[in-house]
Amino acid sequence: MSGYKHGVYTREIPTSIVPPRIVDTNTVFVVGTAPVHELAREKTKNINTPRMYMSYAEFVEEMGYSDDWDKYTLCEVAESHFAKFNMAPLVCVNVFDPAKHKTGEDPDVTKVTADDIIGKINEQTLEPEGLECIANVFTRFGKVPFAILAPKFSKEVKVAQAMAAKSQNINGLFNAMAYADISTQECKKYADVANYKQTNGLNLQGLVLCWPMIKLGDKKYHLSTQLVGRISAEDNAQGGTPQASPSNHTGFFDRAIVIADDTEKEVWLSLENANYLNSQGIVTVLNFDGGWRIWGNRTATYPSVTDPKDSYICCRRFFNWYTARFILTYFQKVDQPMTKRLIKTITQSAQLDLDGFTSREVILGGKIQFLEDENPITDLMNGLLRFHISMLLPMPAEAIEGIFELDPQYLQELFSA
Numbered sequence: 005m006s007g008y009k010h011g012v013y014t015r016e017i018p019t020s021i022v023p024p025r026i027v028d029t030n031t032v033f034v035v036g037t038a039p040v041h042e043l044a045r046e047k048t049k050n051i052n053t054p055r056m057y058m059s060y061a062e063f064v065e066e067m068g069y070s071d072d073w074d075k076y077t078l079c080e081v082a083e084s085h086f087a088k089f090n091m092a093p094l095v096c097v098n099v100f101d102p103a104k105h106k107t108g109e110d111p112d113v114t115k116v117t118a119d120d121i122i123g124k125i126n127e128q129t130l131e132p133e134g135l136e137c138i139a140n141v142f143t144r145f146g147k148v149p150f151a152i153l154a155p156k157f158s159k160e161v162k163v164a165q166a167m168a169a170k171s172q173n174i175n176g177l178f179n180a181m182a183y184a185d186i187s188t189q190e191c192k193k194y195a196d197v198a199n200y201k202q203t204n205g206l207n208l209q210g211l212v213l214c215w216p217m218i219k220l221g222d223k224k225y226h227l228s229t230q231l232v233g234r235i236s237a238e239d240n241a242q243g244g245t246p247q248a249s250p251s252n253h254t255g256f257f258d259r260a261i262v263i264a265d266d267t268e269k270e271v272w273l274s275l276e277n278a279n280y281l282n283s284q285g286i287v288t289v290l291n292f293d294g295g296w297r298i299w300g301n302r303t304a305t306y307p308s309v310t311d312p313k314d315s316y317i318c319c320r321r322f323f324n325w326y327t328a329r330f331i332l333t334y335f336q337k338v339d340q341p342m343t344k345r346l347i348k349t350i351t352q353s354a355q356l357d358l359d360g361f362t363s364r365e366v367i368l369g370g371k372i373q374f375l376e377d378e379n380p381i382t383d384l385m386n387g388l389l390r391f392h393i394s395m396l397l398p399m400p401a402e403a404i405e406g407i408f409e410l411d412p413q414y415l416q417e418l419f420s421a
Contacts, residue, residue, distance in 0.1 A: 022353040025332040029239040029246040033095045033149035036077030038067035041102035041111040051101045052133040056145045057094050060086035075113045077156045088256040089233035097137045121157040122166040135170045148328045150180045155226040158184035161204045171210035179324045183228040186215040188262040198284035211304040214287045218257035230255040245366045249318045249400040251301045260289045301400045370395030
């Protein structure tokens with residue numbers, strides 16, 4: 005373009021305030037099995053391919069449906085998430101391959117193993133399988149997977165451990181929560197659970213552990229399935245932010261059960277029993293006042309880790325969500341010239357965002373700073389900017405104590421009659 009100008013010209017500069025990126029709080033990523041072999045011959049059989057569904061009908065159309073949830077675990081999650089909690093989206097990976105998992109010539113879903121759920125990178129196709137598919141969720145659908153599920157299979161220790169590992173550093177950027185169940189075959193009573201957790205090294209970052217199973221009518225659910233549904237529903241009730249705890253909220257169940265040696269037994273926990281499980285970093289259920297409720301605020305890192313940021317489910321979830329929001333909001337500023345205007349744009353925009361959350365009491369307060377001691381000249385010369393963001397989240401009011409005292413002074417009221 006010629007540098008010579010004669011006339012009136014205009015140009016535009018970027019807006020000094022950047023609107024925050026809208027990020028779903030609890031996109032659920034679930035790995036399991038579906039009756040794809042029962043679909044019509046011409047239908048695509050989705051195997052080790054992430055598929056996102058916004059409704060129950062979409063899921064059934066592509067994955068099929070069966071009430072035999074012990075065999076077809078994705079059906080349990082779809083029924084709970086869509087039909088019970090009315091939440092979406094749900095990203096499903098079916099690992100059942102009718103051509104591979106067979107007994108003789110017949111498809112046999114019972115041949116699916118924990119290793120199929122954990123998955124790998126296929127040596128021939130170089131495509132991810134099982135839990136490895138989580139890396140493709142954001143690139144395929146533009147959704148950050150904040151919840152990882154594998155009902156039934158997560159009761160195997162190595163699956164729960166793999167889920168926890170995959171919850172960290174997704175796409176090199178994001179963190180999620182993995183929701184796993186402790187086997188009621190291994191732990192037939194509540195007193196067995198804490199030792200099982202410690203012995204098997206399940207006090208892992210990003211992991212939430214549940215015990216026992218739950219039941220509504222004839223339908224048996226893994227507690228992890230309904231916990232994730234309740235979390236999504238609470239986020240929705242809060243206007244799309246993940247600061248509320250799922251504890252002391254109802255689910256869709258009327259019994260707690262243990263299934264051991266193919267025998268089903270009801271479980272009745274006292275408040276003391278349930279609190280003991282909570283004290284060991286286990287989410288459970290309680291029928292105390294007002295019906296059955298989910299009971300527990302702590303991640304599996306507790307009690308070995310007491311930092312509220314990591315030990316409270318709601319706090320850990322908010323940090324996962326807000327860091328993703330920050331990343332996706334300011335990714336558009338990457339590679340722009342490092343100027344005062346760029347720094348001011350980020351700090352002012354983020355502070356407005358934090359102030360908005362403070363006014364709504366989503367957080368109790370927050371601030372962003374560009375600090376000289378955190379930005380040495382050598383890093384600035386290498387194109388690295390560091391912003392320090394601090395905030396305080398409202399912790400769950402786990403215990404409310406009334407202090408009562410008999411006050412004899414009120415006897416003086418007798419003389420005023």
